[in-house]
Amino acid sequence: MTAVQEERTAEDLKALAERAGRELEDATAPEILQWAAETFGSRFCVTSSMEDAVVAHLASRALPGVDVVFLDTGYHFPETIGTRDAVEAVMDVNVITLTPRQTVAEQDAEYGPRLHDRDPDLCCALRKVRPLEEGLAGYQAWATGLRRDESQTRANTPVVGWDEKRGKVKISPIAKWSQEDVQTYVTEHGVLTNPLLMDGYASVGCAPCTRRVLEGEDARAGRWAGRSKTECGLHG
Numbered sequence: 001m002t003a004v005q006e007e008r009t010a011e012d013l014k015a016l017a018e019r020a021g022r023e024l025e026d027a028t029a030p031e032i033l034q035w036a037a038e039t040f041g042s043r044f045c046v047t048s049s050m051e052d053a054v055v056a057h058l059a060s061r062a063l064p065g066v067d068v069v070f071l072d073t074g075y076h077f078p079e080t081i082g083t084r085d086a087v088e089a090v091m092d093v094n095v096i097t098l099t100p101r102q103t104v105a106e107q108d109a110e111y112g113p114r115l116h117d118r119d120p121d122l123c124c125a126l127r128k129v130r131p132l133e134e135g136l137a138g139y140q141a142w143a144t145g146l147r148r149d150e151s152q153t154r155a156n157t158p159v160v161g162w163d164e165k166r167g168k169v170k171i172s173p174i175a176k177w178s179q180e181d182v183q184t185y186v187t188e189h190g191v192l193t194n195p196l197l198m199d200g201y202a203s204v205g206c207a208p209c210t211r212r213v214l215e216g217e218d219a220r221a222g223r224w225a226g227r228s229k230t231e232c233g234l235h236g
Helices: 011-022 029-043 054-062 078-091 105-113 121-133 179-189
Strands: 046-047 066-071 093-098 141-143 161-163 170-173
Touching: 011 029, 011 161, 011 170, 029 054, 029 141, 029 170, 046 054, 054 066, 054 093, 054 179, 066 121, 066 179, 078 093, 093 121, 105 121
Parallel strands: 046 066, 046 141, 066 093, 141 170
Antiparallel strands: 161 170
């Protein structure tokens, strides 16, 4: 039985993740993704917020046609949807768009309008966390674009770790990269990026909860500004 076909228990996957996290700490992003492709094959996917397509581009070189999972929350900027469509059109990937169980209108009818202002954690749970958990059900491993330099909450991100909540191997191949590294890769390879990154946004999320960053702020400062909330719940 090949690695692609092999069924692994949660205990197997956790041990695999912990070992790989140690062994691949000094590996390059392409090396990490090559390991993921060889280890998981079609049971591996990339998640993308369509802030940029760096990890999708890297993964497509290791695993052409790799699944790229995108969460369409119903609150995205038009530029984000446009980036998704462009990635699907020009890259060797299979874009899979996940949607929440309820439309924005249906959610408004049940919970009241602008839930994101009144209870952003619940809004994220309904429109991001639950759809991703359902969408990742068939995979053993998923890749993210998390970087350690983005914020204090991400400073200890492992290149390969264990996603206890979902029972998956979680791979962050560019965890050690800086923003300069990202920009260099984008420039060298002509990778698609969200136009909002050229308009004062350092991190792009849902339109109602994202603003431009001010000089000296970290990349995540424009998300849920004025609140203690710093993460949507997808990453712990």
